Amino acid sequence: MIQKPRGTRDFLPDEMEARRSTEAKMREAVRRFGYREVCTPEFEDLELFTLRSGEGIMQEMYVFEDKGGRKLALRPEITAAVIRMYINEAKVAPKPLRWCYFADCFRYERPQKGRYRQFWQFGAELIGADTAMADAEVIMLASEALNATGVTWDLKVGHLAFMRNLLAGLEPAAQRRVMAHLDKKDFEGLAATLEGMGKSALNDSLTALVECRTLKEAFEIAGAIPEKDRVEQTMAILDAAGVTYSLNFGIARGLDYYTGMVFEGFAHNLGAENQILGGGAYRLAHLFGGDDVASCGFAIGFDRVMVSLGDAAPAKDTIAAIICTDEGRSFALAVARQFRAAGIRAEMDLMARGLGAQLARASKSADFAVVIGKREADAGQVTVKDLHSGEQKTLDPAAAVAEVKAYRTR
RNA sequence: GCCAGGGUAGGGUAGUCUGGUUAUCCUAAGGGGCUGUGGAUCCCUCGACCCGGGUUCAAAUCUCGGCCCUGGCCCCA
Structure with missing residues (x-):
């Protein structure tokens, strides 16, 4: 080596x-x-x-x-x-x-x-x-x-x-x-x-x-x-x-x-x-x-x-994990673009994992999971889950972006 | 250039004194079970003795040299 x-x-x-x-x-x-x-x-x-x-x-x-x-x-x-x-x-x-x-x-x-x-x-x-x-x-x-x-x-x-x-x-x-x-x-x-x-x-x-x-x-x-x-x-x-x-x-x-x-x-x-x-x-x-x-x-x-x-950790970015099924991917990509345009760090799965596995992964590193399956894609909405509190709600993408953005300042 | 202590999977470690089984354990990572709600659990996988010489039937272990790391000296534009 x-x-x-x-x-x-x-x-x-x-x-x-x-x-x-x-x-x-x-x-x-x-x-x-x-x-x-x-x-x-x-x-x-x-x-x-x-x-x-x-x-x-x-x-x-x-x-x-x-x-x-x-x-x-x-x-x-x-x-x-x-x-x-x-x-x-x-x-x-x-x-x-x-x-x-x-x-x-x-x-x-x-x-x-x-x-x-x-x-x-x-x-x-x-x-x-x-x-x-x-x-x-x-x-x-x-x-x-x-x-x-x-x-x-x-x-x-x-x-x-x-x-x-x-x-x-x-x-x-x-x-x-x-x-x-x-x-x-x-x-x-x-x-x-x-x-x-x-x-x-x-x-x-x-x-x-x-x-x-x-x-x-x-x-x-x-x-x-x-x-x-x-x-x-x-x-x-x-x-x-x-x-x-x-x-x-x-x-x-x-x-x-x-x-x-x-x-x-x-x-x-x-x-x-x-x-x-x-x-x-x-x-x-x-x-x-x-x-x-x-x-x-x-x-x-x-x-x-x-x-x-010393090792004092710097303030971390708020991370939104965009989680989707195959049916929701197209919509998820559009949503991820909206998050990024708003300045939020948004990451998508690259490992072809299932929804549960993506969520398990996100829970270790992200602050929010933005879940987009068939139901959300059909409705044009996303499910935002606060990974720290466990609360989740289904919102329009714009409202979801606002929700995550507000997290930074509190 | 000098002195001291070190170097075992990505990270952290046991083993070294007293040479002897498939090198221990934790963690991380990848896969599987599951497939619309997670951190669990189970199973599987990946992955290391810094390098080289010597001694020996046999070296992570003893020995010599080198490289590198940590700290100190020296120097510091």
């Missing part, structure tokens, strides 16, 4: 309904902010991702060569592709651009809870706005999208300027190493690394910065940073918008291209892979040959949200 590839999943109808339902909630949340969906190719030029993230990314990507000898990769994330698309297709569009996406990504990693080799991200990118309001809108948007799903989670917001200000005296490579320790809260490694650089003096202030939870403290620790007004404005807007968050200036996001505000979200009930949101302000377009446009965006780990939400 052929197995599915490692780290991939099959989704049966129940699970797909739950996923689509959650997806719809997030889509609706960002739609209300004016974000419109875009779609980029499943695979891209390999360079798009190595330019952004360095050669190290190669180990974690699905890389292949096509028949023309082109080096391609399955997308490991969406942001780089969206910015590429912006440069290619929308450079002169009026700013700001508000875009969102829901797409699958591929990473060659060891699968575990909440981590798969094919996974879905729901995200948004705000391109061409470089203000506190822009930063705050993206955080609001991410917050609304996640809250709409019903998941319980924590939002942490930070800004790279504080850490960068403290580290201003270090080489870029050294900065990166220090920030990696901080992002992981690895204080022992941090102390050792700083000592190796002869910068142990920084240890206390960096540790204090990571631990501090108020803007006032952070400014005291990090000193005068040029972005002070912008940071204060951003947080004031979040407060005014009623966003629940905590400050965390240890967020480094592990990436060089983030330029300022950064944020992360963590689900309450997940294990090691509990980060369900990541985002921030960045500049990426210049890497791909475009203008140096300011952008801000986020990505939500959709699969982790689904794991966090």
Whole structure:
């Protein structure tokens, strides 16, 4: 038997309904902010991702060569592709651009809870706005999208300027190493690394910065940073918008291209892979040959949200089983068409079963049985049976449709 | 890449320690009895020891390797 590839999943109808339902909630949340969906190719030029993230990314990507000898990769994330698309297709569009996406990504990693080799991200990118309001809108948007799903989670917001200000005296490579320790809260490694650089003096202030939870403290620790007004404005807007968050200036996001505000979200009930949101302000377009446009965006780990939400069953369709004898079939087909035209899920027997067997079958899966035998067909009526209560009555087809339709709303 | 625990019909399981009958039970699925009112019952059917090597008269069982799953580490754009 052929197995599915490692780290991939099959989704049966129940699970797909739950996923689509959650997806719809997030889509609706960002739609209300004016974000419109875009779609980029499943695979891209390999360079798009190595330019952004360095050669190290190669180990974690699905890389292949096509028949023309082109080096391609399955997308490991969406942001780089969206910015590429912006440069290619929308450079002169009026700013700001508000875009969102829901797409699958591929990473060659060891699968575990909440981590798969094919996974879905729901995200948004705000391109061409470089203000506190822009930063705050993206955080609001991410917050609304996640809250709409019903998941319980924590939002942490930070800004790279504080850490960068403290580290201003270090080489870029050294900065990166220090920030990696901080992002992981690895204080022992941090102390050792700083000592190796002869910068142990920084240890206390960096540790204090990571631990501090108020803007006032952070400014005291990090000193005068040029972005002070912008940071204060951003947080004031979040407060005014009623966003629940905590400050965390240890967020480094592990990436060089983030330029300022950064944020992360963590689900309450997940294990090691509990980060369900990541985002921030960045500049990426210049890497791909475009203008140096300011952008801000986020990505939500959709699969982790689904794991966090658990197995709660989505609202089921009302199902009408159209049950008929041979004599009633022609009329039954017409009736089924009426039910479907009214938006009701109507299913007919395909197994050549008798009336009793069809009813037995319907009782397991349907809410109503619409029985059409010779008597009903001759009279132009149907017998509607509520399979939950057992009550039944004979009605005109239109009345039967109304009866079943009313069931949905009660 | 590393560590731990796993893998028996579609799903859930017993059996593995201590090798030995036709691999247990529940459920689901298909058919039959019935043929205009169901979930019952009865009968029948379908369907599994992850893959490969080794040990043995004999392997689901012991052993080695691989694959895959679950969780943790690492990493996480």
